[in-house]
Amino acid sequence: MSADKTTWVKVHPAMVRICHWGNAIAIILMVMSGWQIYNASPLFPFRFPKAITLGGWLGGAIQWHFAAMWLLVANGLLYLVYNIASGRLRMKFWPIRPGEVLHDLGQALRGRLAHADPTHYNAVQKLAYVGVMLLIAGVVVSGLAIWKPVQFGVITELLGGYEFARRVHFFCMALIVFFVAVHVVMVALVPKTFIAIITGRAKAGVVEAA
Amino acid sequence: MKSPFAKKVTAQADRHLINEVAKRLDAPARRQFMKYSMSLGSLAMLTGCDTSSDEALDKMLTGISRFNDRVQWAIFNPDRLAPTYPDSMIKVPFPFNAYYDVDQVREVDGSTWKLEVSGLVADKRSWTLAELAALPQMAQTTRHICVEGWSAIGRWGGVPFRTFLEKIGADKTARYIGFKCADDYFTSIDMPTALHPQTIMALTFADHTLPADFGYPMKIRMPTKLGYKNPKHVMSMFVTNTNPGGYWEDQGYNWFGGS
Numbered sequence: 330m331s332a333d334k335t336t337w338v339k340v341h342p343a344m345v346r347i348c349h350w351g352n353a354i355a356i357i358l359m360v361m362s363g364w365q366i367y368n369a370s371p372l373f374p375f376r377f378p379k380a381i382t383l384g385g386w387l388g389g390a391i392q393w394h395f396a397a398m399w400l401l402v403a404n405g406l407l408y409l410v411y412n413i414a415s416g417r418l419r420m421k422f423w424p425i426r427p428g429e430v431l432h433d434l435g436q437a438l439r440g441r442l443a444h445a446d447p448t449h450y451n452a453v454q455k456l457a458y459v460g461v462m463l464l465i466a467g468v469v470v471s472g473l474a475i476w477k478p479v480q481f482g483v484i485t486e487l488l489g490g491y492e493f494a495r496r497v498h499f500f501c502m503a504l505i506v507f508f509v510a511v512h513v514v515m516v517a518l519v520p521k522t523f524i525a526i527i528t529g530r531a532k533a534g535v536v537e538a539a
Numbered sequence: 540m541k542s543p544f545a546k547k548v549t550a551q552a553d554r555h556l557i558n559e560v561a562k563r564l565d566a567p568a569r570r571q572f573m574k575y576s577m578s579l580g581s582l583a584m585l586t587g588c589d590t591s592s593d594e595a596l597d598k599m600l601t602g603i604s605r606f607n608d609r610v611q612w613a614i615f616n617p618d619r620l621a622p623t624y625p626d627s628m629i630k631v632p633f634p635f636n637a638y639y640d641v642d643q644v645r646e647v648d649g650s651t652w653k654l655e656v657s658g659l660v661a662d663k664r665s666w667t668l669a670e671l672a673a674l675p676q677m678a679q680t681t682r683h684i685c686v687e688g689w690s691a692i693g694r695w696g697g698v699p700f701r702t703f704l705e706k707i708g709a710d711k712t713a714r715y716i717g718f719k720c721a722d723d724y725f726t727s728i729d730m731p732t733a734l735h736p737q738t739i740m741a742l743t744f745a746d747h748t749l750p751a752d753f754g755y756p757m758k759i760r761m762p763t764k765l766g767y768k769n770p771k772h773v774m775s776m777f778v779t780n781t782n783p784g785g786y787w788e789d790q791g792y793n794w795f796g797g798s
Contacts, residue, residue, distance in 0.1 A: 370687035387687065388791030392600040395607050395793065478684065479621045479763050479798045480614050491682060491690055 338533040340447050340525040344411045349526055351404035352465075356505065358383060358397035359468075363502060365390030372499055398472065405465060425455045447521065447531035461508045468501035604793050611795040617731050621762035621798065624680045629745060630691035635752045636766060638724065638786060645721045647772050649756040658717075658777035661708025668756050672742060674698045674706070679737060681762035683769075684798055686787075695760040696743040701734045709778050717783030718759060721772035726785035728761070728768060729795065737762050740773075765796040 341349070361383035368376045369387040384390030412418040429452035436442040437453055450458065474485040474494035488494035516523050525531040635641045653665035678696030704711065711734065717727040732738060741760040742749055749755045754771025761769055767787045777783075788794045 366688065370685065370689040372688075386791075388787065389600075391686065391793060392604055392791055396600055396603040399603070475688075477614070477798060478682070479619060480616060482619070482622060491684065495688065 336533045337530045338448055339529060340531045341529045342415075342417075343529065345408070345417075346526055346529055348404055348408035348411070351400060352408070355397050355401035355404055356465075356509065358393055359401055360502060360506060362390040362393035362397065366394060367499070372496065395476075398469075401465070402469060405469070409462075421450055422455045422459050425452060425459065430456050447525060447533065457508060457511070461505060464501050464505050464508065468498060468505060471495075471498035471501060474498075601791075604791075607793055608795040611793075611797045612729060612731070615729070615731055615763070615797055617735055621681050621737055624682065624692050626680055626694060628692045629680060629694055633693050633744070633753070634689070634691055636685060637722065637771070639722070641752060644751050645772055646751055647721050647756055652756050652774075654757065654773065655775035656707055656777070657775065658779045659710035659713045660778050662706075668742070671698055671703075671740065671757065675702055676742075677739065678743065678746065679739070679762070681737065681760075683762075683766055685766040686792060686796070694745045695739055695741040695758075696746060697739045697741040697757070697760070699736065700738040700740050700759065701736065703740055704733060704778075713778045714780050715778070715782055717777050717779060718770040718773050719775045720770050721774050724770055724772075724786050725783070726768055726770050726788065727783040727794075728759075728764065732761060732763055732797070735761065735763055763798050765798060767792060768796040 361381060364377035365382035365384045366387060368382065382390065384393045409418075412421075433442060433452040437451075442451060442453075470484060471488055471494050473481050474488045475491060475498055478485040478491045478494075485491055485494055488497050521531050635644075637644070649668050653667055654671070655665050656663050675698065676696060677699050678694060680692060680694040682690050682692050684690040709716075711730060713730055715727050715729060716733050717725065719725050739760045741754070741758045742756065744750060744753045749758065754773070757773050758771040759769055759773060767785070782794070785792075785794065788796075
């Protein structure tokens, strides 16, 4: 065993790991069923391939969509309450300075971004993670606006009416999917982050490029 | 929304073609199809997905849909009105939608048509079109939202359904009202929605006699519910405490279908 000198540090508390995977399942179900619903009346001149949709037909997709929404919202609220109450949200994600974002982005694109401390997020990560939190909030709010344009008419109004809210819902989805794609690529490039989101721990003091 | 007329028609034709294929699958085939697709979709997450787990999934999803009915019933505010729009925003041509294609629209003879009334009501006599037209009328320009996602603004006029329900002495404490239609469509709604001030027994569209495409001689128009909850060519209605279900609802669309 050569791992005797390795020190392991705690990266993600159990609650964060549970919420991460709860959210991952919810997003996959929502996006795939959402694509099937989109196919019933496409907003743009394309349809999503059947193979990557969920539900088989509109009615089945709606059942999935309106079941998984409870997981998405409950899980998201649990995550927010935990992170705000524990102070983790501010500690981990604040502040986000535009200069640092640009600097870290430049480093990342040149493959020189240091990952020496896995407990610390770089500025690009901070922006991306806070960004996806806001996008999920956006997809939930625009979802409420098109699900209940009468009962929650105020939300629908604020989002520019039913038809505009429908497009807001679509673009929030598209940006979330973009985030997921980049996220998965980054995890593939820095595999220890994958171990960390499962076990909660990562090796410390190892510098890797991403 | 701003796409040219021709494009819209083509898109509609495409949609109808796809709907047509789906519709020609009978309900068991559709369910089978859905289960098959569900197993494909769930392969990544649920290893060893067999028929029994598909049935369990189906049961779970239906259970959640029933739960969503109760949630929607609870948040339905009987006083909250759907937005109304200027007549200039009425969609022309207004899209046709049904479980069959437009060339199969039923022609109902309005001169012999009678609305049958049964169930928990004091007065069960049938109503002719002339008798309905003699009742107080109202008209409203509201947004019709289809479960498929598209929406279109239209103007429906007719008898406020609450007025009619009071006229026939309907038991307002009953839970449901069921509708049966000339095109073999059927659906049902909750009593609070039936009594909503914008729920209309529509006899006109855009201030003209309701065209056959849109449900002549009478359709129930509710801007607080999705399109499939608004039955066309209504032949009979009944007040009941047993949920009568519906054509699409029995296949998986959410029963409450509220907006």
